[in-house]
Amino acid sequence: MSNPESFRELCRKEIHTGPTSGVLPGYIQANLLILPKCVAESFEDLCTRNPVACPILSKTEGGPQFLRNHASLIKQGTFDIRTDFPRYNVYSRGKLVQQKNNCVNEWSSDHVGFLIGCSFTFxxxxxxxxxxxxxxxxxxxxxxxxxxxxxxxxxxxxxxxxxxxxxxxxxxxxxxxxxxxxxxxxxxxxxxxxxxxxxxxxxxxxxxxxxxxxxxxxxxxxxxxxxxCGVTPQLAVTTVGDRIEGSVIGHTPGHMLILDATDVDWC
Missing domain, CATH: 3.30.2040.10 (PSTPO5379-like domain)
Incomplete structure (x- = not known):
């Protein structure tokens, strides 16, 4: 792999399914949390109140391939939040029920995805x-x-x-x-x-x-x-348990999305 776009393709094809620490150094890496819309506002408020633990880089807007303010993070048309992380955790009622290499079947129009800053970046x-x-x-x-x-x-x-x-x-x-x-x-x-x-x-x-x-x-x-650590939002999901109806998806800890922006751009 020579750049983030080609690495995301490896994840999409389920060729790279492991951790991303040390992969493509100098590029920003992101954690993930995908929630039903009914609790997305509460989660965004949680992040606003706790910006060190839960720094929001962006969120989906208009579907799994589009991010709010995406231009500074990732090239349009080269990204899908459902497939471009190496591995995903799937939660139901606050319980981890599955780990998968994509979450295509779990994603629905009722979901909002959040990208959270990751310490691998520094x-x-x-x-x-x-x-x-x-x-x-x-x-x-x-x-x-x-x-x-x-x-x-x-x-x-x-x-x-x-x-x-x-x-x-x-x-x-x-x-x-x-x-x-x-x-x-x-x-x-x-x-x-x-x-x-x-x-x-x-x-x-x-x-x-x-x-x-x-x-x-x-x-x-x-x-x-x-x-x-950006795993904090997933622990928050397991803490509130069955107060969230519907599937919640996160990245498997250590298995991040690699963005096109560099650490110099965003530090």
């Missing part, structure tokens, strides 16, 4: 600074954890926990990592917390047992650093 900037994230270095999915930190409530969404992604760095690297990622405000920005005390504050009990993704080794001279 990994290229860390690489350029010589601070390659271990998940990229070892070709693993990033570690993601459910926390005891809650989003500000909106509409039907109440008592919804944050999900965070974790990348280990040396204590001497913390400030430069914060400085680099701080610029990426539309893709979660700088870390929420760091260190083993930070893990305790977030309610994370075992750093080698992530709720999503792969375990990432933390070296003796390293500490964990935690960023808000």
């Amino acid at each position: 990994e290229h900037a860390l690489e350029k600074a010589g601070l390659v994230p271990k998940n990229v270095l070892y070709n693993k999915n990033v570690s993601m954890f459910r926390t005891t930190k809650f989003l500000d409530s909106a509409g039907i969404f109440h008592q919804c926990p944050y999900v965070v992604s974790m990348r280990p760095y040396k204590l001497t690297e913390v400030e430069i990592v914060r400085e680099i990622t701080r610029k990426f405000k539309k893709t979660h920005g700088e870390p929420l917390d760091w260190g083993y005390d930070g893990a305790k504050r977030l309610g994370i009990e075992d750093l080698q047992k992530p709720d999503y993704g792969d375990p990432i080794d933390i070296g003796e001279q390293e500490i964990p650093m935690f960023w808000a």
Whole structure:
């Protein structure tokens, strides 16, 4: 693959079905949540109230191949929200019921799709600074954890926990990592917390047992650093459970949409 358009085609043809960390570095990656229209406004309000955890990049407008303000993100005619992620999670009444390589059968005219900023976007900037994230270095999915930190409530969404992604760095690297990622405000920005005390504050009990993704080794001279994560909206869906009627679709954690816009365009 040489560009995002050709990579999306690989996903559409179900040739690439794995995680996207480290794929086409320098391009923006996006998380997904597709909801029935009856709860889409509540979800958009949730994102507005929690822009660090749930930064909206765009939403569908007029069908699964059209995005609001799409021109700055993706070329018209080269995108379909139902097929261009490598893998999808399908929820019913708040329960994960299936993982698929497309959601064509689940999508209806009653759905609205949201693209949410992803921390994979800033990994290229860390690489350029010589601070390659271990998940990229070892070709693993990033570690993601459910926390005891809650989003500000909106509409039907109440008592919804944050999900965070974790990348280990040396204590001497913390400030430069914060400085680099701080610029990426539309893709979660700088870390929420760091260190083993930070893990305790977030309610994370075992750093080698992530709720999503792969375990990432933390070296003796390293500490964990935690960023808000775009899996948070899917956890919000499971939290409110059967208050949502109809199918809800998200990306499988770590399996993102790659857009045509670059990190330089959007940081």
